[in-house]
Amino acid sequence: MPGVTDGYAGSAPDQGAYESGQTPWVPSGTYALVDAFRVVDPVIDDASDRVVYAGEWTHADASQSWTQDDLDRTESFSRKAGDTAHADFWGNGVRVICPKGPTQGIAEISVDGGAATRVDLYAAAKNAAQKVFELANLPEGRHTVSVRVTGDRNTAASDTFVSLDAFEVLSADPFAAQEPGVRLITSARINYPDLGWGNYTDPAITLAANFSATTRMRLLGS
Ligand SMILES: [Ca+2]
Numbered sequence: 468m469p470g471v472t473d474g475y476a477g478s479a480p481d482q483g484a485y486e487s488g489q490t491p492w493v494p495s496g497t498y499a500l501v502d503a504f505r506v507v508d509p510v511i512d513d514a515s516d517r518v519v520y521a522g523e524w525t526h527a528d529a530s531q532s533w534t535q536d537d538l539d540r541t542e543s544f545s546r547k548a549g550d551t552a553h554a555d556f557w558g559n560g561v562r563v564i565c566p567k568g569p570t571q572g573i574a575e576i577s578v579d580g581g582a583a584t585r586v587d588l589y590a591a592a593k594n595a596a597q598k599v600f601e602l603a604n605l606p607e608g609r610h611t612v613s614v615r616v617t618g619d620r621n622t623a624a625s626d627t628f629v630s631l632d633a634f635e636v637l638s639a640d641p642f643a644a645q646e647p648g649v650r651l652i653t654s655a656r657i658n659y660p661d662l663g664w665g666n667y668t669d670p671a672i673t674l675a676a677n678f679s680a681t682t683r684m685r686l687l688g689s
Contacts (some may be wrong), residue, residue: 511554511634514541518634522616536595537632541567541599545632548618550633553611560603560637561612563629568593572620572627576600577613586614588629589621596632 490666511517514526522545527533529540542565563576571588572621576599586599604613616629 487562493565509558509636510538511556512539513543513552513633514600515554515630517556518543518552518554518631520550520552523547523549524552533593538564538596539568539633542630542632544628545616546572546618546627546628546629548616550616550629551613553613554634555609555611556634556636557607557609558636558638558640559605559607560601561610562598562635563600563612563631563639564593564613564633564635565599566593566598566632567597567599567638568630569624570626570628572624572629573617574599574629574630575617577615578602578605579610580613583615585617589624591623598635603637612670645667 497607514528522544524543526543527541529535533541552639560570561578563650565571565574565586565592567588567589569589569591574586574588575583576586579585584600588599589599612628612634614631615625620627
């Protein structure tokens with residue numbers, strides 16, 4: 468790290484501040500040390516393989532002009548009563564994003580198998596990407612959101628379609644390590660339990676029981 472040194476003569480990188488027995492590290496500049504980047508996408512699109520469909524859903528994409536205002540230009544729809552779409556997520560809340568329109572019927576939406584909320588998706592004109600359901604303040608953790616086609620419709624609606632555009636996950640944890648699909652997060656914040664130097668202010672990384680994976684890390688520095 469040019470321009471910043473703690474005078475340590477060994478092979479440890481300069482980031483290992485306050486090494487045992489050494490003079491405390493004194494910054495000589497105004498560097499910002501970026502520890503890690505992690506892109507968190509709260510959207511589970513209807514085309515994601517995280518959404519599990521049961522029944523006779525049709526999946527539309529950008530090849531259809533009427534998907535132009537949908538998220539990711541995709542939506543999945545059915546009008547068969549009893550058809551369902553569900554997704555597991557890690558967080559403390561969820562929103563359901565659907566288009567509304569004159570052909571849209573009534574959906575039942577539930578979280579964790581709880582009481583279903585009936586949501587009327589009718590609108591006189593098509594309005595894409597509408598937030599039609601939101602449930603917040605759940606315990607931070609793993610949950611399931613489910614959308615069910617009822618076959619019912621508003622008397623003004625011309626059909627009973629339910630079209631799903633996306634789920635949006637809410638979370639109070641910006642570093643949700645147990646989010647589905649995330650198996651290991653590595654960053655510069657590593658404990659060195661067997662070494663006499665290192666950054667002792669950060670907690671150890673904790674992995675769930677039975678975890679198994681392979682990771683490669685390249686340590687840089689002189
Ligand atoms: Ca979509």
